[in-house]
Amino acid sequence: MYKMILVGLLFCGATWASQAETPSKDWKALREKTIAIGLAAERVDKTLEQCRRKGMSLSDTETLLRPVYAASDESLPADCVFMKIEEGLVKQVDAGQVAVAAEFRLTCLRQAVRLVSSGRPARGGGAQHLIMHTCMALESGLPAEVFQNIFSRPGGVRYGRMIHVVEAGEVLHLAGLMPSNIQQIMNDCLDRDLDGDATLRVVDVVLTGRREGKSFESIHAALWIPKD
Amino acid sequence: MKDDEKIIERLKQHRTRAPDGFTERVMEALPMWRKPVRRTFWSAHGRWIIPALTGSLATVLILFSFGLIRQPTAPEQISFRFELYAPEAHRVELLGTFNDWKTGDIVLTGPDASGHWTAAVELPAGRYEYIFLVDGKRWVADPKAVTHRPDGFGRENTVITIYGDEDV
Numbered sequence: 001m002y003k004m005i006l007v008g009l010l011f012c013g014a015t016w017a018s019q020a021e022t023p024s025k026d027w028k029a030l031r032e033k034t035i036a037i038g039l040a041a042e043r044v045d046k047t048l049e050q051c052r053r054k055g056m057s058l059s060d061t062e063t064l065l066r067p068v069y070a071a072s073d074e075s076l077p078a079d080c081v082f083m084k085i086e087e088g089l090v091k092q093v094d095a096g097q098v099a100v101a102a103e104f105r106l107t108c109l110r111q112a113v114r115l116v117s118s119g120r121p122a123r124g125g126g127a128q129h130l131i132m133h134t135c136m137a138l139e140s141g142l143p144a145e146v147f148q149n150i151f152s153r154p155g156g157v158r159y160g161r162m163i164h165v166v167e168a169g170e171v172l173h174l175a176g177l178m179p180s181n182i183q184q185i186m187n188d189c190l191d192r193d194l195d196g197d198a199t200l201r202v203v204d205v206v207l208t209g210r211r212e213g214k215s216f217e218s219i220h221a222a223l224w225i226p227k228d
Numbered sequence: 229m230k231d232d233e234k235i236i237e238r239l240k241q242h243r244t245r246a247p248d249g250f251t252e253r254v255m256e257a258l259p260m261w262r263k264p265v266r267r268t269f270w271s272a273h274g275r276w277i278i279p280a281l282t283g284s285l286a287t288v289l290i291l292f293s294f295g296l297i298r299q300p301t302a303p304e305q306i307s308f309r310f311e312l313y314a315p316e317a318h319r320v321e322l323l324g325t326f327n328d329w330k331t332g333d334i335v336l337t338g339p340d341a342s343g344h345w346t347a348a349v350e351l352p353a354g355r356y357e358y359i360f361l362v363d364g365k366r367w368v369a370d371p372k373a374v375t376h377r378p379d380g381f382g383r384e385n386t387v388i389t390i391y392g393d394e395d396v
Contacts, residue, residue, distance in 0.1 A: 043328055083325060084380070090329045091367060093381040101380035133355065140377050167355060167389055171375050174387070196391040207374060 027052075030062055037072040039082055047082070050089040064099050067106040076109045080132060108138040115144060119151025133163050137170035146183045150190070157190055164199040165189045171203050181216045188224065303352035304392045310358070311372065312336065315343030317362045324358030324385075326351055331361065353392030357385040 024030035027048060034044045051061040064085060071078040084105045088098030112134035116127050134147055146169060150162075165186040172182045185206060189199050202223065209219035310322055322334040326349065338345030357377070360368040369376050370386040379385045 046330070083328060086329045087379065088381055090323060090331060091379070091381055091383070097381055104380065136355065139380075170377075171387070171389075174375055174377050196389075200389070200391065 024058065024062055027058060030058060030065075034065060034068070037069065037078050039068075039079060043082070043086065047086055047089060051095075054089070054095060056095055060095065064095060064102070067099075067102040071106055071109060074110070076106070076113065077128060077132060080109065080135065081105050105135070105139060108135045111135075111138055111144060112147075115147045115151060119148065127159070130159065130163055130166065133166045133170075137166055137173070140170050140174055142169055142173040142182065143179050146179050146186070149183055150186050153187070153190065158193070161190060161193060161195070161199075164194070164196045168199050168203045172206060175207050175210060177206070177210075177216065181220075184220065192224075305350040305352055306390050306392060307348050308351050308388070308390060310334075310336065310347045310349060310360075310370070312345045312360050312362075312368065312370065313343055314345055314360075314362055314368075315339050317345065319363055320345040321361040321364075322347055322349070322358060323361055325356050326358070336360075351390055353390050355387065355389045357387055359383070359385050 024033055031041075031044055031048060034048075035041050048061065051064065056064070065082075068078050068082045068085065071081045081102055084102045085098055088101055093101075109131065112131045116131050116134055137147070138144065147166070150165065150169075168189060169182050169186050172185060173179070177185075185202065189202060192198075194202065205223060206216075206219055209222075210216075312320055314320055317339065320336040320338065321331060322336060323329045323331060327333045334347055334349060336345035336347040340346070357379075358370070359379075360370065362368055367383050369384045373386040373388065375387040376384040377387050
């Protein structure tokens, strides 16, 4: 009896094995498997063709695409990971480097999901845009602590506003601002319920001030008009 | 009087067995004034269909009139002008997240008299990364743009954010 149960469990395991773990028999099967996760056939064909031209074997290509399947299995935006692979291949980067970049993007996506879901209550639509923007900012090197503090702010914040400040945070980080200063600007924008254009203007003012050699304190002091 | 009662009592007690097939013959002789009808969905519920459809239609029209139902519209496209100064170049292409990093998709026109290559691209609001490919071999981040980010491959992409009306 226990043998039958064991065989049954093994069968179920094989049936439910994730896409990332199931090897493809040939290029056609790999193509079908990649299209099945929701990517356009044209993009998949282009990518597989580039892999073949690079002299990559079927198994090497499948290994390269593994983060894409893993993202799909975890209901993360697989397109975002696939796009990193497309970028690497078109820039004729070594396949190993492309794999590292794709894996890193998957890691950032997972971290973004954790950050967004830990700090904010579930929202209809799954907060996909916020996750994507948070992922990009994390990939650019903005520390996770900044997001933890921003997402766990007391009081309600409009979803679109949060996306704008995440974008702003990434831009300020890429311009070389300290994480604590970035967080201050992000909080300022949220406190004032600024829309996308206004947030962009704030970023422009900060970046212009930095180009002029001003300190963050002096830029920040001149940024907001006192209420009284 | 007593005789009448006796007769009535005897008639009440009178029971004669009907001949074989009597019931069937009587039933056959009766006119078919009411045919048995099989109850189907339409016979059972059909009378409610038209009022229900009318009510649904009226509800939809009311919601439309109050603007509660909106037809899905294509995202607003914003024209964005890309420009690169490359007077010696023979071909400049634009690749980015908006065209899935596809070569040959957006080719800039130029160079003009001032040495600039340009392309106007319609994009929906969003955050994009891009890079120029000059003469099929040189990758160039937009020198006029403010924000660049490492691409993870040792180069830099340019980052732009385009806001639409819905974002404000």
